[in-house]
Amino acid sequence: MKGDALAGAARLLGRRLEELGRVSDDRDGLTRTFHSPAMRRANALVGRWMRGAGLAVREDAVGNLIGRIEAGGRGAKTLLIGSHLDTVRDAGRFDGALGVLLPIAALGDLRRRGVDLPFAVEVLGFSEEEGVRFSSAYLGSKGYAGRLRAADLKLRDAKGISVRQVLGIRAAPGPAHRARSLLGYVEVHIEQGPVLESRGLATGVVSAIAGQTRARLLWRGRAGHAGTTPMAMRRDALAGAAEFVLAAEAFARSHSPLVATTGAIAALPGAANVIPGEVVLSLDVRHPRDTGRRAALARLLALARGIASRRGLGLDWRQTQDDGAVACSTDLTALLARSVRAVQGRCPELTSGAGHDAVVISNLAPVAMLFVRCRGGLSHHPAEHVSPRDRETALRVVVDFIEGLSATHERRI
């Protein structure tokens, strides 16, 4: 009967994702930002579902929704499992929400079956991950992990309101737990990419979350009349930038799992009849290993300098962001992979190119992530979709994982 009950739980999960997807600050699409009215309604709604699954519910100082089930008695450790409840603008209803509602469904199932756990579980609905309101991501998980800095509290939104004002606090809160009291943090999230779909699998585990470096490349040539400047006398900034776009693409293609993206480009003066004198190009480089990312950056910088020098162009390379890679816990991930294999036969191991709350929580506890296939790899879009069958598969994996962790834990004791 476990199978049938879980199928029902998966259907309920689907209805809840739909209901939560209607809780929005916008009339037309789904948008929920840090401490907005919709976020307060979302916390109230998800809090009710947490209570229904037997969790004790509270909100912390930064608005994270925390549902806790005590188990294992005095001195028992805590398993964290969750994701974020905020969204990008005009979002889909799975990014974040799936990782909060799915563990509630899993704990509901365990409770229904009277499963006794030897550890406490906290389901976390982080209040901020997408960085929409304050152009700074992870405010929720940073608050939970005690990683908010004074500078974060001073951030202001488009209306000039600061994080400090929004939260009504004077100092950043400390971590929610001592590290040694935690078993780990598990996050279920849509893949936001096409790998699982291309392999025909519903779920996979994440071995590492890629480090990420962003740079802004300014190419300086000489603007000139498109009709009167012979080809041989040109210093075309766009041609130089184009050469780099292709060089970065070719380099990343031959250095998998490296990804390099030039997503934004602007040419000045930007008229059809003027040779571009200046081009600004963005570069985003990610690799699951820091050594791989750093080696790639050094090579890309050398390539850019070579192009600029050969073409007589000026080049200004400014790094605007640099985040190290986060390795997932080998133990937790092995256990999670065992559950994936038990449920769907094979278990692919992916690296996450996108950042997640797990990046921040890795400062507090070992982390593991379960990726769930999303249609067409699409995310951050109203058409974002996870099939009912895949949701059920993911739910079965998480239930099996919690029971598996429970068995391991008991063996250890």
Added chain:
Amino acid sequence: MKGDALAGAARLLGRRLEELGRVSDDRDGLTRTFHSPAMRRANALVGRWMRGAGLAVREDAVGNLIGRIEAGGRGAKTLLIGSHLDTVRDAGRFDGALGVLLPIAALGDLRRRGVDLPFAVEVLGFSEEEGVRFSSAYLGSKGYAGRLRAADLKLRDAKGISVRQVLGIRAAPGPAHRARSLLGYVEVHIEQGPVLESRGLATGVVSAIAGQTRARLLWRGRAGHAGTTPMAMRRDALAGAAEFVLAAEAFARSHSPLVATTGAIAALPGAANVIPGEVVLSLDVRHPRDTGRRAALARLLALARGIASRRGLGLDWRQTQDDGAVACSTDLTALLARSVRAVQGRCPELTSGAGHDAVVISNLAPVAMLFVRCRGGLSHHPAEHVSPRDRETALRVVVDFIEGLSATHERRI
């Protein structure tokens, strides 16, 4: 004493260019647009200088300033010589103005020396060439040549005022002359390019004005997350466009005197962390021969299609402009080149990549053009500059040319 008098005339020309350069609609920079208050002041000022050189002055129905010197008696033909008095926004003071003020200085010199010409001369200051006010170029020379169309009269400026309203006319005027009454049209203009400077020469003749085709290329790929989409699964519209930028550059480099320019580019969505799903690219292709331009366009289109097909991208190629090349008159140009050689020793022959009033007047009369070196090839910019020495060289060339044409003309009679 001819030499000394011309040196003085060249200095006066310099002062007049400076004075005319202060006649502007803007307080900060030089801007004169079709029938603006500054254009009326410019016509009045230049008209005074024309009268001073012995010309009879009038304005035609479209505001062209015409200074005419009768000579050669009844049935004598007319030599046209001029350029435009309007400017781009924030212009330099030589583009157009040099070609109007220089022939006034030349005719002043001929008059001072009592030279009798066997033909009439009209110095033309066209009222519109740059296309600023009505986003349509050559309104002045089109009016003079009888080439304005009903559609031109309906054009409206940013305030909704039509050309017809500005001119207060009901129908487009006919041509100012019957073609058989004209000896030709000669235009002195800054090169707007770096060729004369690179050869260390003050002036050169123009063999042809390049034809010009513009197109808008829309590259359609698939937007995707920069972190989660492996390189092998991307359809990056910017990478395709970059490949074309380089292909067009390489093709034009190996097919001189072809020039091909991709001056404007926009990537959508244009975020650092999103693979561009759509890129719009401008293409501007010019060649002094129509066959050369057409062959290049066919090849570039084939290259673009090959790139798009290889990368799985959509391509939409839309032609937005297509103007044929204009060949300068062999006879007039040979005579002009003889004068250039007489004054500066050598005479380079250039093609004009930019359009000029001569393009329109070629419908009415054989045309020739004298290009004058401008510093750094720079034009359409406040720093546009022609040295006093080069102005004097150009003036000597034009005086020699008019006397040469006069001699040829008398020999023919």
